[in-house]
Amino acid sequence: MKTCIACGMPMKKESDFAMGDTSKAYCIYCAKEDGSMQSFEEKKQSLVNFTIKTQGLDKAVAEKAVENMMRQLPAWKAFF
């Protein structure tokens, strides 16, 4: 099973892939409307906002946790 290079989510169904295209290496949540992959800053911001919304974390803590997660992912290696 493929794992999204930008957020690490396993992609088990066609609908998990960006634009439903199983040849893509990133998931539906990491794609922009035109199907291209979100930039590093876009992805980081959306993950930080999501972490604050769903877990109520302090912004600085959320940013550190997101950076720590993104550091492990193939799409963002060049940013660390």
Add this chain to the structure above:
Amino acid sequence: MKTKRQIQKEATRKLILDTAYQVYASEGFSATTNQIARAANLSHGTIFVHFPTVENLIICLLERFGLEINAQFHLLAEKDESLETFLAAHISVLIRYEDFYKRLISEINVLPQEAKYVFINIQSVVSFHLNQVIERDQEKETIKEIPMHIVFNSWLGLIHYYLTNSYLFAAGSVLTDHKDELILNYIKLIRK
């Protein structure tokens, strides 16, 4: 193709992580690398060939644990599942790792900072799936108007309270014994 030496190196690294998981689950994170080495039948120095510091060992172990547990959450979670099914899936994954998870949540405050971030990211996968279920139920107006982080933290708070005080509630697996009761009553609290 991997050389025999590489295969051996990977096997030893895996053995150390597997053993550290078992030792930390039974003794807590204050267990020493000497204890881990003895339990793995390795020399103490071998641990440090693979993991330069105790902090590094703990972080690598948590990252591996996070990948494993999150893969299971993703596999069990379905987009159109009910709240009951999702909460049951969450508990059933935690039951598989109950002893280790209990140590982790009890001792997270004394673990290295990076380990705390790994822990947050483990919870992010749970909050991601719970958020999908709750948003759908909120659209159907079957859930009370409660901020998402309170919905999530209340669920986590409930199961973590039972886990960290398991001696109050069960002789064996507290999640196995109280799973149905916790799910049923948590849903009563948040559903309209």
